[in-house]
Amino acid sequence: MKRGASSGWRGLPPLLFALPLLFLLLFYLYPLAAIIGLSFELGGGAGRLFSPAIWRVIRFTFAQALLSTLLTLLAGLPGAFIVARYDFPGKSLFLALTTLPFVLPTVVVAAAFSTLLARFDLRYTLTAILLAHLFYNEALVIRMVGSFWRTLDPRLEEAARLLGASPWRAFREVTLPLLMPAIESAALLVFIFCFTSFGVILILGGPRFATLEVEIYRQAIAFADFPSAALLSLLQIGFTLAATLLYTRLEARHARPLRLRRRERERKRPTGAVRWAVYGYLLATLGYLVMPPATLVARSFGEGLGFYRALFYNPRRSIFYVPPIEAMRNSLLFAAATMGTALVLGLLTALLLHRRRGGEWLDALFMLPLGTSAVTLGFGYLVAWGKPCCDLRGTALLIIAAHTLVALPLVVRAILPALRAIRPALREAAALLGATPLRRFLSIDLPLTWRALAVGALFAFTVSMGEFGATSLLARPERPTLPIAIYRFLAKPGASNYGQAMAMSTLLMGLSLLAFLLIERLHPPEGWLA
Amino acid sequence: MRRWMLLMMLIGLVLTACAPHRAAPATPTAPSPTVLRVMTHDSFSVSEEVIARFEREHNVKVQFLQAGDAGTMLSQAILSRDNPQADVLFGVDNTFLGRALEADLFIPYHPAALDRIPAELQLDPEDRVVPVDYGDVCLNYDKRYFAEHDLPLPEDLADLTRPIYRGLLVVENPATSSPGLAFLIATVGRFGEEGYLAFWEQLAANDVRVVDGWETAYYGEFSGGAYSEGERPLVVSYATSPAAEVYFSEGALDEPPTGAIVAPQTCFRQIEFAGILRGTKEEALARAFIDFLLDEPFQRDIPLQMWVYPAREGTPLPQLFIDFALQAEEPITVPAEQIDARRETWIRDWTEAVLH
Numbered sequence: 080m081k082r083g084a085s086s087g088w089r090g091l092p093p094l095l096f097a098l099p100l101l102f103l104l105l106f107y108l109y110p111l112a113a114i115i116g117l118s119f120e121l122g123g124g125a126g127r128l129f130s131p132a133i134w135r136v137i138r139f140t141f142a143q144a145l146l147s148t149l150l151t152l153l154a155g156l157p158g159a160f161i162v163a164r165y166d167f168p169g170k171s172l173f174l175a176l177t178t179l180p181f182v183l184p185t186v187v188v189a190a191a192f193s194t195l196l197a198r199f200d201l202r203y204t205l206t207a208i209l210l211a212h213l214f215y216n217e218a219l220v221i222r223m224v225g226s227f228w229r230t231l232d233p234r235l236e237e238a239a240r241l242l243g244a245s246p247w248r249a250f251r252e253v254t255l256p257l258l259m260p261a262i263e264s265a266a267l268l269v270f271i272f273c274f275t276s277f278g279v280i281l282i283l284g285g286p287r288f289a290t291l292e293v294e295i296y297r298q299a300i301a302f303a304d305f306p307s308a309a310l311l312s313l314l315q316i317g318f319t320l321a322a323t324l325l326y327t328r329l330e331a332r333h334a335r336p337l338r339l340r341r342r343e344r345e346r347k348r349p350t351g352a353v354r355w356a357v358y359g360y361l362l363a364t365l366g367y368l369v370m371p372p373a374t375l376v377a378r379s380f381g382e383g384l385g386f387y388r389a390l391f392y393n394p395r396r397s398i399f400y401v402p403p404i405e406a407m408r409n410s411l412l413f414a415a416a417t418m419g420t421a422l423v424l425g426l427l428t429a430l431l432l433h434r435r436r437g438g439e440w441l442d443a444l445f446m447l448p449l450g451t452s453a454v455t456l457g458f459g460y461l462v463a464w465g466k467p468c469c470d471l472r473g474t475a476l477l478i479i480a481a482h483t484l485v486a487l488p489l490v491v492r493a494i495l496p497a498l499r500a501i502r503p504a505l506r507e508a509a510a511l512l513g514a515t516p517l518r519r520f521l522s523i524d525l526p527l528t529w530r531a532l533a534v535g536a537l538f539a540f541t542v543s544m545g546e547f548g549a550t551s552l553l554a555r556p557e558r559p560t561l562p563i564a565i566y567r568f569l570a571k572p573g574a575s576n577y578g579q580a581m582a583m584s585t586l587l588m589g590l591s592l593l594a595f596l597l598i599e600r601l602h603p604p605e606g607w608l609a
Numbered sequence: 610m611r612r613w614m615l616l617m618m619l620i621g622l623v624l625t626a627c628a629p630h631r632a633a634p635a636t637p638t639a640p641s642p643t644v645l646r647v648m649t650h651d652s653f654s655v656s657e658e659v660i661a662r663f664e665r666e667h668n669v670k671v672q673f674l675q676a677g678d679a680g681t682m683l684s685q686a687i688l689s690r691d692n693p694q695a696d697v698l699f700g701v702d703n704t705f706l707g708r709a710l711e712a713d714l715f716i717p718y719h720p721a722a723l724d725r726i727p728a729e730l731q732l733d734p735e736d737r738v739v740p741v742d743y744g745d746v747c748l749n750y751d752k753r754y755f756a757e758h759d760l761p762l763p764e765d766l767a768d769l770t771r772p773i774y775r776g777l778l779v780v781e782n783p784a785t786s787s788p789g790l791a792f793l794i795a796t797v798g799r800f801g802e803e804g805y806l807a808f809w810e811q812l813a814a815n816d817v818r819v820v821d822g823w824e825t826a827y828y829g830e831f832s833g834g835a836y837s838e839g840e841r842p843l844v845v846s847y848a849t850s851p852a853a854e855v856y857f858s859e860g861a862l863d864e865p866p867t868g869a870i871v872a873p874q875t876c877f878r879q880i881e882f883a884g885i886l887r888g889t890k891e892e893a894l895a896r897a898f899i900d901f902l903l904d905e906p907f908q909r910d911i912p913l914q915m916w917v918y919p920a921r922e923g924t925p926l927p928q929l930f931i932d933f934a935l936q937a938e939e940p941i942t943v944p945a946e947q948i949d950a951r952r953e954t955w956i957r958d959w960t961e962a963v964l965h
Contacts, residue, residue, distance in 0.1 A: 117688060132961075186824055193829050194838060281821040282829075286782040287964050300680040301784040302953050303687060303708055381836075389859070395913055396656045398673070454681075458688050465692040472694055473674070551651075552685070556675040569824050570651055571916070572850045573857020574835035577828060 099428040099445070099487075106480040107448050110459030117462055118309035133294070137314075140274060140290040143205065147212035147273040148266055154213055155220025156262070157360050162221060163228035165357060166346045173361060175595035177218040177368050178537065182545035182591045183375075184562045185278025186569055187584045188214070191371035192283060203285035211279040214368060216269045222537070223268075226530045227261035227496055228254075232337065259333035260496040267326045268492055271319055271449045277548070291315045295452045312455040319450025320443050327439035336502040372588055379581035386578035399556055399567065403583065406564040407590055410544055413475070413560060414594070417482040417543035418536050424483065425490025425535055430524075432491070433498050445491055448484040456481070457552035473555045481553060482543040489542065490535035497531035498524065537598050544591050561587040642670045645894050648686060648695035648886070650679045654914040655907065663901045669894055679705060679787050686886070687712045696889035697898050699741065703732060703880045704790050707949025710737060715884035718896050722903035726920050730880050732945050738882035741902050744917030745937040746791040747869045747876040748778075749850050751833030751842035763843075764872045766799050770811040778843040779818045779830040784956050786822040787879075792845045793959055794948055795877035798941035802951070806962050813963050833867035848876065849916045852933035856913070869935045876937035881917070 161167075162174065180188065192211060196202045201210070231254065239249040277292045289297075291311055299308035349357040379386055393400035428445055432438045448456070460481060464471040471477050501524060509519045525532075547562040554563060561583060568580035642664070653675065660671055674695055676682035683705050686698055690712065701709045709715070715737035723731065723739060730740040750762060763769055769778055781789030797805045818841060820826050827846055830839035834850075835858055851865035870876075883902050885895040901907055908919035912930050919926075926934075 114688070121687070189825065190829060190838070281785065282825050286785070286819045286821060286960075297784050300678075300684050301790075301956060303684055304953075305684075305688070378836075385859075395654070396658065397654045397914060398657050398660055399654050399675070458685065461685060461689050461694070465689050465694065467692060470692070551677055552681070556673050567651065569828070571857065572827055572834055572846070572853045574854075574861065575857045575859045577834075577836035 096427055096431045099424045099431065102424055102480075102483070102487075103444065103448075106460075106484055107451075107456075110456060110463040111451065113463035114455055114459035115309045115313065118305035121305050133311075136289050136291060136294050139288060140292075141318075143208055143212075143276075143280075143288075143290070144270050144273040146205075147209050147216070147276075148270045150209055151213050151216045151220055151269050152262070152266055154364075155217045155265075156224065158217070158221035158364055159224035159228055161349075161357050161360060162225035163231075164346060165349045167348065167357070167361065171596060171599050173365065174218075174222070175592050175599065176365065177221060178541060178595055179372050179588055179591060180215050180368060181218060181538070181541040182587060183372065183584065184545065184547050184565055185282055187375060187565060187580065188371055189278070189282040191374040194374065195371065196283070202283070203287065205284075205288070208276075208279060208284045208288065211283050212269075212273045212276065214371065215279070216272055217364070217368065219268055219272075219538070220262075220265045222534050223265040223493055224258065224261045226493075226534045227500075228258060230497065230500075230527070230530060231257055256333065257335075257337060260330050260499065263326055263330050263333065264492040264496055267323065267446070268449070268489065270322060271446065274318065274322070275315065275450055275452065277453070291318075292452055296454050299454050299458070308452075308455065312452045316447055316451055319447055322450075323443040323446040324439060327442050331439070334496065334499045336504075337500040375581050376585050376588070379578065379585040381578055381581075386575065386582040389575055389579050390582055401559050401564050401567075403564070403586060406559055406561045406583070407586060409558055410560040410562075410587070411590065411594075413478055413482060413550075414540045414543040416475075416479045417486050418540045420479060420483045421486035421490050421539035422532065422536050425487050425494060425539070426532070428487065428491050429494040429498050432495060442491075446488050449488045453548035454552075456484075457549045460549075460553060472553070475558070477553050478550055481549040482546055483539075485546065485549075486539035486542045489538040490532075493535035493538065494528055494531045497528040501527050533598060533601060536601075537595060540594060540598060541591065544587065544594075561590075642668045643891060643894060644670045644672050645697070645891055645898060646672045646674060646695035647898065648674045648676050648682060648698045650682045650700040651675050651677060652679075652915060653700055656910050656914065659906050659910045662906065663898070667894060667897055671898070683709055686714055690714060690887070693886045693888045695886055696891045696895045697883060698886050699881070699883040699902070701738065701882050701884070702787070703878075703882075703945055704787070704794060704948060704952070706732060706738065706882065706945055707952075709884075711949070714886060716887050716889070716892065718885055718899055720896070720900050720903055722900060722921065725922050726903065727922060730920050732880065733882075738884035739899060739903065740880050740920045741883050742911050742915065742917045742920050743878055743880045744915075745848040745869075745871065745876040745878050745935075745940055746788045746795065746845060747848045747871055747935075747937060749831070749833060749844050749846040749867050749869050751831070752866055752868055754832060754842035762868075762870055764870075764875075766796060766875055767808070769817075769843075770808065770815050772815070774815065774843065776816040777841055778812070778815075778845075779820060779826045779839065779841045780845045781823055781826050782819050782821055783959060786826075788823055788845055788847070790952075790956070791877040791879055793955060794943050794952075795875075795941045797951075797955060798877070798943040799874055805955075806958060809959060809963050817963075819963060835862065835866060847916065848936060849912075849918075849930070849934040851935070852929050853916050855933050856929055865933055871935045871937045873939035874941055876940045878937060878940035878942070879917075880920075 188211070193202055196207050201207050235257070236249050236253050239253045240246065244252065275292045276290055277296065280288050280290050280293050291314065295308050295311045295315070298304045298311060390403040432442050460477055461472055464477060505523050506519055509523060514522070545562060547566065550560055551563060551566070554560065565580050565583045565587070568576045568583060653673070663669070664671055676685045679700055679702060683701055686693070698714065710733065717736045719736045720739060726740055730743060732740070748763065755762060760773060763774060768774065780792055783790040783793040796808055800808045818830060820830060823846070826844050827834060828837055830841050831837045831844035832839050832842050833844070835854060848869040848871055851867045851869055854865045854867055855862050883899060885892065885899065889895050903921055905921065905924060908921040908924040911917060911919045912927055918936065
């Protein structure tokens with residue numbers, strides 16, 4: 080492990096690196112401490128918690144998360160390979176479409192999904208949960224691993240082949256070990272997402288299944304048993320910490336500096352027998368990932384453009400009516416702000432983690448927000464940032480902070496493997512040639528991690544577009560996002576409400592799709608790369 | 610060049626996103642009105658002109674805070690008790706009332722209009738909260754299914770365990786849903802604390818389906834609504850849902866495709882209350898707002914905004930309600946103290962009996 084031995088950015092002002100820590104302190108640790116302290120202060124209820132039922136919940140939470148992660152890796156890795164190695168028509172559209180599930184609120188997905196599940200009699204089963212988790216997370220694997228794979232130097236594998244290794248052996252002994260850091264990064268994220276799964280479990284799994292997250296919600300809302308909810312939240316955070324530490328161990332063993340390539344190697348169209356396998360996989364994946372959203376779109380046109388037109392009227396003159404354009408604008412603004420802050424903080428965090436020896440604990444600290452219950456954190460914000468001196472409740476700042484907190488780990492996980500794979504010799508050479516730290520960063524690290532940064536940006540944007548749980552606690556009703564507007568329609572009976580919810584979902588998807596394609600097109604300007 | 614512009618656009622977006630909350634305090638209207646903050650749940654709604662009238666009369670800006678479903682709102686109010694987010698809270702119902710009162714969230718106030726509100730809706734003798742509206746949680750049925758299969762409607766909750774209704778009913782989980790909790794309490798009221806679990810075990814044996822919340826039950830499992838996708842013709846919903854089906858069909862339906870069963874002892878009446886939050890700095894205005902909630906303009910506005918009934922006696926109802934909305938003939942009542950003392954136990958026992 081030579082990481083950290085040669086940081087290229089020693090000259091950057093150290094205060095800059097304090098920013099992510101400050102952010103974490105203000106918008107994660109402080110609210111968390113505030114809510115947990117208050118919960119125990121309020122008292123009552125605790126003690127009944129550690130019944131056999133709770134062990135059942137813990138066991139199930141682990142089991143479903145492990146199974147979901149395995150399934151997602153199995154299904155996603157071939158996709159990562161294809162995306163890295165081959166060109167095919169409509170590739171960027173394919174990538175954008177596979178990312179769509181990320182923005183869709185669970186209630187909406189569940190509606191489309193359950194029709195599909197009912198056909199195979201799978202509703203309210205463990206299989207339904209696993210399939211939904213696959214649906215939501217497959218893009219993470221395809222994108223994170225795929226973008227890393229693309230930058231690997233193919234000559235290593237080619238050399239192995241020249242020396243007589245079979246393609247399988249060359250993959251297993253050369254490429255796979257090199258890929259491990261990216262695979263582990265993606266696997267950790269998928270695991271934590273599934274570990275803290277809420278909507279999927281409630282709606283598609285049905286009430287027979289409960290994860291810790293569901294149990295926390297039950298304790299905090301149905302029973303108002305705040306100490307139990309706080310204890311369970313701590314337990315959930317503890318498990319996340321353990322999982323992340325395990326990951327950092329593995330990752331440290333596997334990460335190594337590589338000869339990364341900025342100019343990607345020529346990718347070719349698949350030919351021969353491979354072609355059928357590749358197109359078969361692409362069609363199957365697309366079919367699986369796109370069918371539920373397509374059902375929603377079809378339903379939104381159930382009365383021609385009727386539901387869309389209805390979005391623009393407020394016949395009951397309700398004060399909570401939201402013009403769709405405004406909801407789109409709110410969503411876009413929050414998402415863009417989240418992307419901006421998450422990118423800046425994420426890049427700084429990744430540099431900080433990269434250059435520090437023994438950064439595992441720090442690394443784990445930055446992952447914890449993902450493993451923290453949304454209800455707990457949402458309430459934490461309201462308690463911590465509701466003091467008379469500094470009442471931020473209802474401001475856009477809290478929403479952006481909450482979204483950034485979830486987006487940050489994604490950005491860090493996307494960047495870190497790429498950053499660690501940069502050979503220190505490059506930076507050393509640049510330093511010898513007299514390049515300033517900023518210059519070294521701009522001309523070495525930034526170009527070589529650009530693709531990873533773009534993936535991080537994309538997920539930060541997506542997370543914010545689709546976020547519902549924390550937003551619903553923090554947003555003012557007059558400034559709702561698209562997911563909140565969707566829920567408002569779904570909460571009432573009647574054809575036009577349902578139709579308008581579907582129309583609003585379609586707008587959410589369309590807008591996200593446009594944004595994905597746009598982000599995909601961002602590249603570093605040539606001038607930076609001298 | 611174009612890429613730079615894209616980048617600049619994104620940065621611009623980020624900046625504009627940060628701007629609004631800094632610019633917000635500058636309200637243009639002349640002698641800057643006071644702000645009255647009202648915390649409600651997601652189902653709260655009111656017409657613009659009704660609120661505008663209150664704002665004009667009292668030179669106040671009413672700022673609503675929708676704090677999730679009723680349970681989430683209450684937990685939120687309890688947790689932020691020391692620094693309340695609002696001056697008035699609207700929407701705590703009789704299934705959660707005890708918890709709110711126990712947490713000492715409210716300052717008592719006795720509005721004059723309470724005389725016009727039926728005594729059976731007034732559950733807090735100390736006037737910490739006042740009833741504003743009520744609605745009945747009742748079984749809804751798919752008219753077409755019952756006609757096609759020539760099935761009689763269930764007239765008693767006990768009927769639901771009969772084999773002819775096997776696999777027909779979908780209910781909401783009382784731990785995660787407000788109508789689900791209301792229905793569980795209804796069964797306790799109907800069969801007593803000794804009998805309700807046995808009823809539920811029979812119901813489970815009769816293939817009842819339990820889902821997380823009303824949306825999944827009504828849209829995903831129920832077969833009756835215009836856009837419902839499910840196959841089960843019986844669902845726990847509200848007595849006004851059929852009227853909402855007509856209203857939200859936008860003229861496509863003259864008559865609801867669903868019906869509500871309002872037979873005696875089958876429904877639970879949810880009463881919604883409002884109260885002045887302790888710690889308010891605008892107590893006089895908060896009182897005026899409570900008066901306003903019980904005053905006729907707001908009361909008349911309730912049915913079509915929230916699909917429940919106004920608490921004030923003699924409030925005229927919209928024609929749609931007269932034609933299609935029903936009221937429980939003799940709702941099941943369970944004393945508020947009993948609900949409050951036993952709510953958690955019922956949910957836990959129910960979970961063990963029905964889900965495991």
